[in-house]
Amino acid sequence: MWNTERYDRHIKLQGFGIEAQYKLASAKILVIGAGGLGCPVLQYLTAAGVGNIGIVDDDRVSLSNLHRQILYNSDDIGKLKTKAAFERLNAMNPEVHFKIFSERIISQNAVNIVSEYDVIVDCTDNFATRYLLDDVCRILEKPLIFGAIYQYEGQIAVFNIRNKEGFTTHYRNLFPEPPNPGEVPDCNEAGVLGVLPGVIGTLQATEAIKLVTGIGEPLINKLMTIDILSYQTAVFEIPSFNLTDESIPYSIEEFENMNYQLHCGIEFAGIKNISPSEFKEAAKLPDTIVIDVRKPEEQPKVDVPYISIPLSQLKENVSQINNRNVIVVCQSGKRSLSGAKILQEILGPEYSISHLEGGINHLNKETHE
Amino acid sequence: MSTVKIISFGRLKEILGPDFEAEAENTDQLLNKLNEKFPQLKDLKLRIAVNQKIISENTALQNNDVVALMPPYSGG
Numbered sequence: 001m002w003n004t005e006r007y008d009r010h011i012k013l014q015g016f017g018i019e020a021q022y023k024l025a026s027a028k029i030l031v032i033g034a035g036g037l038g039c040p041v042l043q044y045l046t047a048a049g050v051g052n053i054g055i056v057d058d059d060r061v062s063l064s065n066l067h068r069q070i071l072y073n074s075d076d077i078g079k080l081k082t083k084a085a086f087e088r089l090n091a092m093n094p095e096v097h098f099k100i101f102s103e104r105i106i107s108q109n110a111v112n113i114v115s116e117y118d119v120i121v122d123c124t125d126n127f128a129t130r131y132l133l134d135d136v137c138r139i140l141e142k143p144l145i146f147g148a149i150y151q152y153e154g155q156i157a158v159f160n161i162r163n164k165e166g167f168t169t170h171y172r173n174l175f176p177e178p179p180n181p182g183e184v185p186d187c188n189e190a191g192v193l194g195v196l197p198g199v200i201g202t203l204q205a206t207e208a209i210k211l212v213t214g215i216g217e218p219l220i221n222k223l224m225t226i227d228i229l230s231y232q233t234a235v236f237e238i239p240s241f242n243l244t245d246e247s248i249p250y251s252i253e254e255f256e257n258m259n260y261q262l263h264c265g266i267e268f269a270g271i272k273n274i275s276p277s278e279f280k281e282a283a284k285l286p287d288t289i290v291i292d293v294r295k296p297e298e299q300p301k302v303d304v305p306y307i308s309i310p311l312s313q314l315k316e317n318v319s320q321i322n323n324r325n326v327i328v329v330c331q332s333g334k335r336s337l338s339g340a341k342i343l344q345e346i347l348g349p350e351y352s353i354s355h356l357e358g359g360i361n362h363l364n365k366e367t368h369e
Numbered sequence: 370m371s372t373v374k375i376i377s378f379g380r381l382k383e384i385l386g387p388d389f390e391a392e393a394e395n396t397d398q399l400l401n402k403l404n405e406k407f408p409q410l411k412d413l414k415l416r417i418a419v420n421q422k423i424i425s426e427n428t429a430l431q432n433n434d435v436v437a438l439m440p441p442y443s444g445g
Contacts, residue, residue, distance in 0.1 A: 033445050035445055036444070036445055037445045038445070122445075123445050124445050125443060125444055126443055126445075127441070127443050130443065147445070148441070148442035148443060148444060148445060149442055149444040149445065150379045150380070150440075150442040150443075150444055151379075153378060153442070154442070155439075155442055174416060174423065174441075175414060175416060175441045177414060178414075178441075179413070179414040179440070180412065180414075183412070183413060183414065184379075184380065184440060184441055184442065184443050185380070186443050186444050187444040187445075190444075192444055197444075197445070223423070223439075225378060225439070227378075234421060234437070235421065236418045236421050236422065236423050236437070236439075237418075237421065237422045237423060238423050239422075239424070239425045241425060
């Protein structure tokens, strides 16, 4: 039994009370991504006394996370986010049961992980995982609380819950198809004001509490947008329509066979993804050249021999490539994929073109271990 | 022709600039005009809302309608 004094101000709150607090205590909420959005979501759900919280993240804390990922401190750099978050949250409220999943959510493990929970909170930072989560939550009929940020703006929505008229919507009703890779810059590329995920994540936590306790009007079939520079906010109605796209999954089996990297254009037929752990060995293979397609001033450099050709000048400089194995690298893995596609088109099938998945950002994280 | 107010979000705001007015009979026509004026828009995935309702097909526009253009965000 939990200590009622901890939740006294909830219990005293008109329209909330002990009944709503009991509902929180028996709720099971899964938070996917323990980054900018995930930190405030986890913090408030833990403080609020949600009975069971799942945390999914395969990433480790890095220095550039700390201006917005407020569960972590400087000593946590290099630690798994799930473990560092668990330590903080468990100290904050030991009455909450946590389960951590220190792995990337993929189509092969998602059904198992998601099935255990009543409400899923999307705090991820990439389209492949967002579409994966939308599909698995649609198929398993799990409420999905979506949040996403860009520089000074945020979006929040609640999917997979029937409104009074019986209609339900999914992220795919809002954006049916993933954008092309590189079309929408992420926080790594475009930057983000540190408080923005605090604002948006806190609203996602609010929606989770509203859904679990039944108070107020959650953003069911609605998209809220906020611009924190102007405080311009708007709530849009999302249209409910049957999805008919044959390339998306409609059953667990179809879902588990889905390749979201390919679906979102992150993987490309014929271009090999090289993981950070494979990179050094791959770069040493005979007849191999590494091409850095970043601008010359970008840091840090890779510590294997390489040539520098910025992406914008790649087409004109293909003649510099005399090796059959070409590995393209950049900061985050986006420009390198674009570069690899350009090279594949020009050089043809006789060359083996690959790119460094996750970019130099990920390479350095792994080598810090 | 109806005169409508265009508001945009995220990266689209960087392309289109601050809110402005445009003339069009319907959303398809409006989008064609915008694509002509702002060629960078062409390949971008965006969603259109008219008076805060996201639309799925070509929609007739009235004077003073507010048309919002929204891109997806990935950041978290």
